[in-house]
Amino acid sequence: MKTTLLSLTALTLAVLTATSLAQPEARPIYPANSDKVSYAELDKLPDWRGIWQPAVGRVTGDQPQLIGEYKARWDAEQAKLKAGNYEVPETLDNCEPDGMPTMMTMPYSLEFLFTPGKIVVNQEALMMVRHIFTDGRPLPTADEIDPNYFGYSVGHWEDDTLVVTTVGTKPGQRLGVAGITNSDQLTITERIYLDKDNKDMLHLDFTYEDPNVLSQPWHQNHTFRRDRTWDILEYVCAENNRHPLDANGQTQADF
Amino acid sequence: MRTTTIRIFLLGLLATLSTVTLAHHSFSMFDQTKKVTHSGVVSEVQWTNPHVWIFVDVKKDDGSVEKWGMEFTSKVHLARRNFSQDMVKVGDNVEFTVSPYANGKPGGRFYTIKLASGKYYCDVGAAAALCAEKNGQ
Numbered sequence: 025m026k027t028t029l030l031s032l033t034a035l036t037l038a039v040l041t042a043t044s045l046a047q048p049e050a051r052p053i054y055p056a057n058s059d060k061v062s063y064a065e066l067d068k069l070p071d072w073r074g075i076w077q078p079a080v081g082r083v084t085g086d087q088p089q090l091i092g093e094y095k096a097r098w099d100a101e102q103a104k105l106k107a108g109n110y111e112v113p114e115t116l117d118n119c120e121p122d123g124m125p126t127m128m129t130m131p132y133s134l135e136f137l138f139t140p141g142k143i144v145v146n147q148e149a150l151m152m153v154r155h156i157f158t159d160g161r162p163l164p165t166a167d168e169i170d171p172n173y174f175g176y177s178v179g180h181w182e183d184d185t186l187v188v189t190t191v192g193t194k195p196g197q198r199l200g201v202a203g204i205t206n207s208d209q210l211t212i213t214e215r216i217y218l219d220k221d222n223k224d225m226l227h228l229d230f231t232y233e234d235p236n237v238l239s240q241p242w243h244q245n246h247t248f249r250r251d252r253t254w255d256i257l258e259y260v261c262a263e264n265n266r267h268p269l270d271a272n273g274q275t276q277a278d279f
Numbered sequence: 280m281r282t283t284t285i286r287i288f289l290l291g292l293l294a295t296l297s298t299v300t301l302a303h304h305s306f307s308m309f310d311q312t313k314k315v316t317h318s319g320v321v322s323e324v325q326w327t328n329p330h331v332w333i334f335v336d337v338k339k340d341d342g343s344v345e346k347w348g349m350e351f352t353s354k355v356h357l358a359r360r361n362f363s364q365d366m367v368k369v370g371d372n373v374e375f376t377v378s379p380y381a382n383g384k385p386g387g388r389f390y391t392i393k394l395a396s397g398k399y400y401c402d403v404g405a406a407a408a409l410c411a412e413k414n415g416q
Contacts, residue, residue: 110307
């Protein structure tokens with residue numbers, strides 16, 4: 025018995041030692057994290073300073089061509105909405121962030137911070153933060169992805185247009201409108217640019233591609249108005265949320 | 280005619296759902312087809328996100344007092360819409376209009392308020408016109 029215990033201990037030690045000695049695979053260092061940084065490069069980028077407020081309700085684009093269970097869900101939700109006194113259950117009501125792509129189009133302010141190799145996007149509502157890598161790194165492969173709220177975003181500039189590709193968002197988040205959600209196969213492409221005639225207007229053109237949800241790419245185009253007078257403000261959703269959801273995903277009318 | 284009205288209402292509802300819902304939560308718990316107006320004394324002000332709340336003690340016909348809760352938009356939006364914390368204080372006499380809770384609870388979604396100063400403050404949208412008229416703007 026004693027011998028067995030000793031053997032087991034020795035074996036455990038051996039495994040632990042082997043594990044700790046194993047060299048992790050070297051991870052590449054991309055320009056955003058390298059010793060050499062070029063802040064001068066930022067001067068070549070367009071001026072997106074200030075905060076950007078969405079033109080709420082003025083979304084253009086085409087109609088989503090839904091398929092399979094996603095179409096069935098949409099039809100079911102629309103029927104319930106028409107019957108009245110119903111809301112599409114969404115976790116935002118419990119202060120859980122909507123993630124991508126919804127964080128870009130909430131009726132609060134967006135702010136874009138340019139840094140060498142990375143653009144940080146602040147969404148005022150729920151104080152959401154998103155990181156877009158512009159340092160040339162590739163998107164993660166399928167086995168590297170751990171699905172999350174905002175996914176993994178890489179971007180590059182085509183003249184003065186920022187082109188961003190995002191993958192790896194959590195399945196089941198809102199896609200475009202309440203009642204449509206994404207699968208784990210969603211790819212979001214964004215083209216973001218200043219209006220050619222009005223430098224205080226920003227365009228954000230989305231293309232959603234998800235072979236489980238859509239039979240063809242779906243486009244949604246949003247615009248934003250620049251405000252140079254305000255800074256982004258604090259918004260802690262858990263501060264005083266008096267309308268959490270009940271067990272059926274409906275907002276509780278009990279304050 | 281009635282069908283047209285209902286269609287317009289539904290369109291409005293859908294527009295509301297697709298935009299305002301994003302603010303934080305749905306407004307399906309409020310009966311937005313109704314407006315109720317009461318007067319009373321401010322008992323509590325919660326200047327917070329995701330919503331500002333103002334509570335008013337309203338005296339009922341039988342003499343008892345009922346606490347009404349008004350849900351405003353966020354502190355963030357109110358700051359940018361010229362409504363500040365010092366405009367309403369505990370003890371102020373106010374008159375307010377809300378879209379009430381559909382389930383009959385004493386509260387609702389803020390529409391307009393007549394402040395102790397005599398000035399009106401209104402929500403954006405349809406209510407704004409009422410403020411412009413009342414405040415002589």
